[in-house]
Amino acid sequence: MRMDYFSKMKGASKSPPPVSGWEIFLSWLGSFLGIGAIALMNLEINGTSDTTFVVGSFGASAVLVYGATKSPLSQPRNLIGGHILSAIIGVAAFKICQGEVWLAAPLAASTAIAVMHATKTLHPPGGATALIAVLGSDKIHALGFLYALFPVGVGVLVLLVVALIFNNLWRTRCYPEYWL
Amino acid sequence: MRNEPTETCTPVEISDDDIYEAMREMSGYLDITPGDFKEVYVRAFQHAVRRLTRAMRVSTIMTTDVTSVTRETPIRVVAELMAERKISGVPVVDEDEHVVGVISNRDFLAALGGYRSGTLMKIVADCLKGSGCLAVEVRDQRAEDLMTSPPVTAAPDTPIVDVANIMAQRGINRIPIVYPNGKLVGIVSRADIVNSSLIG
Numbered sequence: 592m593r594m595d596y597f598s599k600m601k602g603a604s605k606s607p608p609p610v611s612g613w614e615i616f617l618s619w620l621g622s623f624l625g626i627g628a629i630a631l632m633n634l635e636i637n638g639t640s641d642t643t644f645v646v647g648s649f650g651a652s653a654v655l656v657y658g659a660t661k662s663p664l665s666q667p668r669n670l671i672g673g674h675i676l677s678a679i680i681g682v683a684a685f686k687i688c689q690g691e692v693w694l695a696a697p698l699a700a701s702t703a704i705a706v707m708h709a710t711k712t713l714h715p716p717g718g719a720t721a722l723i724a725v726l727g728s729d730k731i732h733a734l735g736f737l738y739a740l741f742p743v744g745v746g747v748l749v750l751l752v753v754a755l756i757f758n759n760l761w762r763t764r765c766y767p768e769y770w771l
Numbered sequence: 772m773r774n775e776p777t778e779t780c781t782p783v784e785i786s787d788d789d790i791y792e793a794m795r796e797m798s799g800y801l802d803i804t805p806g807d808f809k810e811v812y813v814r815a816f817q818h819a820v821r822r823l824t825r826a827m828r829v830s831t832i833m834t835t836d837v838t839s840v841t842r843e844t845p846i847r848v849v850a851e852l853m854a855e856r857k858i859s860g861v862p863v864v865d866e867d868e869h870v871v872g873v874i875s876n877r878d879f880l881a882a883l884g885g886y887r888s889g890t891l892m893k894i895v896a897d898c899l900k901g902s903g904c905l906a907v908e909v910r911d912q913r914a915e916d917l918m919t920s921p922p923v924t925a926a927p928d929t930p931i932v933d934v935a936n937i938m939a940q941r942g943i944n945r946i947p948i949v950y951p952n953g954k955l956v957g958i959v960s961r962a963d964i965v966n967s968s969l970i971g
Contacts, residue, residue, distance in 0.1 A: 604806025605787065608795040618800075662802040763798040 617761060621657030625753040626650065629746050643730050644742035648674070648719035649750060655716070656754040660766045664714055667751055667767050669707075673714025674747045677703035678739035681724025685732065695725045785812060829934045830927035832967045833948045833957035839864045842871065842915035846882075849874055849914055862947040862955055863918045869953040872918030875944065882917050924949045927956060935964050 610618075626649060633644040652674070655665040663669065681699040688695035703721035707713045724731065724738055731738060758766035790805040790812075803811075839862045840849050853861060853876075860875035883894050924947050925934050934946055938961060948957040 604804040605791070607801055607804060608791055610800050611798060614799060659800045659802050661799055664802070 614763070617764065618658040621754065621757045622653040624757060625653050625657060625750045628749050628753055632745075632749065633742075641730075643728065644746065646720065646742055646746055647723055648716040649746050651716035651719055652714070652747060652750055655714070656750055656766070657757070660754070660758050660764055661768060663768070665767075667770055669712050669714040670747055670751055671744075672710060672712030673707050673717035674720050674743050675739050676706050676710060676712060677714075677717035677721040678724055678743040679736060680706060681721035682736050682738050684721070685725045686735075692725060696722060699725045785809065824932055825930040827931045827967070828927065829925060829929045829931050829948060829959050830957070832931065832963045833927070833959040834963065835957045837862065837947070837955060837958045839870075839955060840874070840914045841865070842913065842918075844914040846874075846879075846912050846914060846917055847910065849917075850879065860945045860960075862922065862958060863914050863920075864955055868955050870922050870924055870947045870949055870955050872915065872920035873922045873943075873945070873947065874914060874918045878917045878919055882912070922947060924953075925959075926951060931964060931967060934959060938964070 626645075629645055629649055630642075633642055637643060652670060655662060656670060659665050677699075680703045684695045684699035684702065688698065699721040700718050703717050704713075707717050720743055734741075754766055758764045787805045787809065790808050794801050794805065794808070838852060838856050838858060840852065842863060842865065844863075849861065853859065860873055862870045863872040863874060865871050880891060880894065923937060923941055923943060925937065927948050927950070929948075937946060938944065945958055945960040947955055948959060950956055
């Protein structure tokens with residue numbers, strides 16, 4: 592084994608600078624409003640006891656679209672495309688593997704990453720969306736491919752609309768960097 | 772040119788601290804490390820150098836007042852012309868001003884020395900050995916008998932770096948510049964390239 596293999600593990604660069612307190616506040620407020628809008632929508636449909644439509648990966652998307660607005664990973668193409676493609680792949684993996692979750696789970700996540708790369712829609716929360724399609728509740732499984740449209744499609748659309756409205760209110764922010 | 776100038780060109784030295792400070796000045800989280808940014812910067816700089824270098828066309832440095840001869844010009848006249856103008860080579864053109872060959876010092880040396888790699892000292896040595904002046908034997912030849920043909924030419928919009936590369940690869944010292952229809956418009960020598968700001 593060559594020595595530079597191990598020296599690679601030391602890391603050569605350094606961590607980016609911290610953001611200002613103001614930025615931290617904006618990230619907090621934006622994500623509160625974005626996730627809040629989805630939670631309210633779920634409340635209207637399901638009542639307080641059931642949070643099926645607040646998909647866990649929305650929290651991860653909130654990190655990006657309210658906390659790292661400049662990142663290519665956070666742009667609308669990636670947010671919408673990454674989630675919807677991954678949701679379809681997750682449901683398909685669950686159906687193809689017929690309940691063999693140990694196989695469906697890695698297949699869903701890895702295929703979602705490959706497809707997001709190939710379509711230039713890489714969005715890390717998409718991996719979670721695919722995995723949730725496999726590991727989710729019976730209620731999620733019962734949705735079938737509808738999962739990609741609702742709750743996933745509608746949920747990310749809410750996140751996007753809130754991000755467009757909120758991020759552009761401030762002098763230091765603008766969103767998106769690009770659409771397609 | 773064996774090394775692309777862009778590869779050997781070191782960009783303005785930018786430190787990791789410079790990048791870190793710049794990133795700090797920009798508000799919002801940037802998900803790139805200073806190290807990655809530096810690599811982007813260095814590569815972008817090389818592309819910029821390449822683009823600017825290639826933007827310099829040979830037409831801006833070529834000599835347009837070209838001394839040329841025809842196929843039928845006696846080599847005595849060619850030699851006189853080159854001596855008079857203090858030039859080491861001339862393009863040979865046909866009646867339509869199309870370049871058909873080039874005659875350089877080297878072609879004369881080869882003719883006098885009897886072989887392509889003839890050197891001045893070989894000829895001097897032969898003269899001193901008493902075999903007489905070799906030039907007399909080729910006195911009646913014409914330009915087309917000595918010229919190197921087909922000629923290596925370039926278009927006026929060729930980047931200077933490309934012309935320099937051709938000269939280095941072919942081991943030649945001057946390239947006639949011709950229009951796409953083959954008509955002579957100028958000539959560029961190694962000296963023209965050295966004198967241009969490209970390499971200065």
